[in-house]
Amino acid sequence: MTLRLDHIQLAIPAGGEDQARAFWCQLIGLPEVRKPAALQERGGLWLALVGAELHLGVETPFAPAGKAHPGFLVEDIEALAKQLNAADHPLQWDAALKDRKRFFTTDPFGNRLEFLAFDASPQPAP
Template structure:
């Protein structure tokens, strides 16, 4: 069983040439607060914003076979969640290391990427 705690963040993608436009839209029009993103941990640019106790992550992507768009949910025990999913035949995908978060992803049967994480 997976014990969910909260939604952590959701990730939307924009074309690379429109990243600055997206930053301006979410900061200036929507009014979200820009927060620090550990850019050195990622291979592509992006921005993170606070929305109450959830974050919006904006990244770039051209038309790719598998999208990086995803929703991330905090769980009480990442290992229990991983075991549960594997027992149901779900392939576990590794995620880049972000300090303070132990995480992995999976693709649901409908092509949606989902991230589960445990705050350390």
């Protein structure tokens, strides 16, 4: 059996769509995808990733994901970190994995997010 990721879903509170668009579309730069008509009344929104989608679904009562999180591979992690810092989103850099640069932050609702880039520097031979 072969599995491929179709989408990731994160929960947002009712009425959080505008805040989600400001963060994901305007700050991060993800394009919004039109939800199927049968799902539009549920609220939330869908966003395009490379080869998959990010679905933001309304959950009531809402509780942010504090440990579980998506990991987003990015081309220019330093540029993204600067954008997030400029928008007052706190970053927690983590150097535990030597072959990648990564940091954690949260979306406007407190959901944990990881952004990472693989280190392109040559590694010494074993």
